[in-house]
Amino acid sequence: MSSTKTISTIAFSTVLLCTGLTSAFAADETLRSLAEERHRYIGAILNSEWFYGNIEAEFEQIHKTQFNAVVAENEMKFDATEPNENTFSYDKGDKMVKYAQENGMRVRGHALAWHSQVPGWVNNYSGQKEKLLSVLKNHIDSVVGHWKGKVAEWDVVNEAVNDEYDAGWRSSNSVWYEGIGPEFLDSAFVWAHAADPDAELCYNDYSLEWGLREKSKASFVVEQVKRWKENGIPITCVGTQTHIEISHETTPQNVRALAKALAELDVTLNITELDIGFPKGSADQLGAADYAKQGHLYRQFMDVFLEEPNMGEFVIWGLTDAHSWLDDQQGKTQGLLYDKQYKPKPAYDSIMVSLKAHPASEVKSPYPSSQFNPPCEGDGCGDSPDAVVPVTASKFSAQISGRALFIAGAKSAKVDVFDMQGRPVFSAKNVKGSVELQGIAEGLYVVRVRDGSASLTKRITIR
Numbered sequence: 001m002s003s004t005k006t007i008s009t010i011a012f013s014t015v016l017l018c019t020g021l022t023s024a025f026a027a028d029e030t031l032r033s034l035a036e037e038r039h040r041y042i043g044a045i046l047n048s049e050w051f052y053g054n055i056e057a058e059f060e061q062i063h064k065t066q067f068n069a070v071v072a073e074n075e076m077k078f079d080a081t082e083p084n085e086n087t088f089s090y091d092k093g094d095k096m097v098k099y100a101q102e103n104g105m106r107v108r109g110h111a112l113a114w115h116s117q118v119p120g121w122v123n124n125y126s127g128q129k130e131k132l133l134s135v136l137k138n139h140i141d142s143v144v145g146h147w148k149g150k151v152a153e154w155d156v157v158n159e160a161v162n163d164e165y166d167a168g169w170r171s172s173n174s175v176w177y178e179g180i181g182p183e184f185l186d187s188a189f190v191w192a193h194a195a196d197p198d199a200e201l202c203y204n205d206y207s208l209e210w211g212l213r214e215k216s217k218a219s220f221v222v223e224q225v226k227r228w229k230e231n232g233i234p235i236t237c238v239g240t241q242t243h244i245e246i247s248h249e250t251t252p253q254n255v256r257a258l259a260k261a262l263a264e265l266d267v268t269l270n271i272t273e274l275d276i277g278f279p280k281g282s283a284d285q286l287g288a289a290d291y292a293k294q295g296h297l298y299r300q301f302m303d304v305f306l307e308e309p310n311m312g313e314f315v316i317w318g319l320t321d322a323h324s325w326l327d328d329q330q331g332k333t334q335g336l337l338y339d340k341q342y343k344p345k346p347a348y349d350s351i352m353v354s355l356k357a358h359p360a361s362e363v364k365s366p367y368p369s370s371q372f373n374p375p376c377e378g379d380g381c382g383d384s385p386d387a388v389v390p391v392t393a394s395k396f397s398a399q400i401s402g403r404a405l406f407i408a409g410a411k412s413a414k415v416d417v418f419d420m421q422g423r424p425v426f427s428a429k430n431v432k433g434s435v436e437l438q439g440i441a442e443g444l445y446v447v448r449v450r451d452g453s454a455s456l457t458k459r460i461t462i463r
């Protein structure tokens with residue numbers, strides 16, 4: 001982005017925030033709709049306890065309206081999916097996959113080979129290399145195989161680099177490294193690819209946002225990715241978790257540098273667990289300036305994300321400050337986009353402003369546009385980012401109210417509704433004035449209205 005554009009967009013953002021104009025955007029514009037127009041994914045974690053009446057009603061409505069990607073906070077981890085040897089437990093993960101499918105969301109799978117959240121029975125095999133190899137292979141074959149075609153991307157290996165800043169793997173407190181050695185990483189990628197050749201496969205870690213310095217985690221990971229690519233190990237993406245604090249002002253540009261280094265290797269960089277916390281206990285003292293600062297930092301991450309062509313997913317580790325691992329397990333608080341009452345914070349507005357400041361025509365995507373566009377057979381359709389905007393200067397308009405779609409200016413229209421994965425979910429001919437969109441779950445859709453040669457395509461939310 002040019003410096004002029006940067007200054008003007010920061011100014012716009014600041015004006016918005018200072019005037020308190022939270023959510024001063026068109027009602028049908030969401031983070032999700034703007035991300036989809038840019039062929040990108042924006043996500044937030046999900047927990048199997050967090051829906052179907054187990055949580056405040058706002059949660060699910062916001063989650064599926066604002067996000068198009070989902071990650072299970074815990075339920076796809078080793079201890080959750082294989083609590084006893086060769087006995088698999090998929091119910092909770094299935095519940096989330098079903099929710100994602102119903103709402104046209106992409107699923108990230110987290111995480112296959114990780115030193116943490118390993119069930120006790122695995123540790124009984126400590127140091128037994130052949131046994132641990134077969135345990136890990138069986139786990140990956142089974143879990144990736146179970147969700148083949150449903151989980152788009154896996155964190156194949158999570159947090160395998162140590163915290164010593166000596167360019168080395170985590171060699172203690174890891175049953176996999178201690179028993180197998182570093183080849184567990186290579187094998188995990190090969191097995192995951194064999195189980196689902198179409199899934200994207202990531203290496204995921206924290207502290208990658210601290211920059212490409214000598215012996216830093218980021219530099220070490222880039223070197224490893226280079227080696228993996230040279231040796232034909234099927235890695236396609238790196239995840240930077242990015243659990244940061246409000247004072248970590250240099251981190252967005254460090255993420256930009258990492259994206260550029262990985263672009264050289266033809267690998268995607270995803271932000272996989274973003275939260276920007278304040279020190280725990282400070283919540284009562286936080287004021288507008290603090291939240292504006294938090295918003296500015298979120299905004300910078302979104303700017304980087306949209307400006308680097310090899311970035312695909314922007315995932316936040318939570319939705320509301322009412323439910324966040326920061327308060328329970330970290331010395332941090334208030335790190336998410338929504339406050340405890342589900343009110344969008346300046347952070348929400350800031351990333352919205354960033355999305356709007358980066359027009360779809362200028363944002364490149366690592367994903368094929370077919371992942372985002374509904375099928376299209378008429379004039380003006382094509383495999384281009386423009387396929388979901390009106391193809392004819394609209395001689396008519398369409399508005400949704402509840403389940404009623406009102407069409408003005410058309411004599412007899414054909415109405416087709418598609419989910420966010422482009423699957424047809426509703427169709428009606430000879431529509432005059434309005435049509436009731438029955439049999440469709442609540443959520444975000446694309447409606448296409450045609451009358452003669454005129455066609456209008458727009459996003460709608462069914463509530």
Ligand code: G3I
Binds near residue numbers: 074116
């Ligand atoms: O499942 C047990 C339950 O049976 C028991 O009753 C309960 C009592 O506390 O604990 C439950 O397990 C908890 C589990 O979450 C599921 O709720 C663990 O104690 C708790 O430690 C665990 O925390 C998770 C943490 O990973 C574990 O490492 C957090 O929710 C989760 O947000 C966090 O996520 C990690 C990512 O996977 C990797 N990157 C860092 C990130 C934050 O730590």
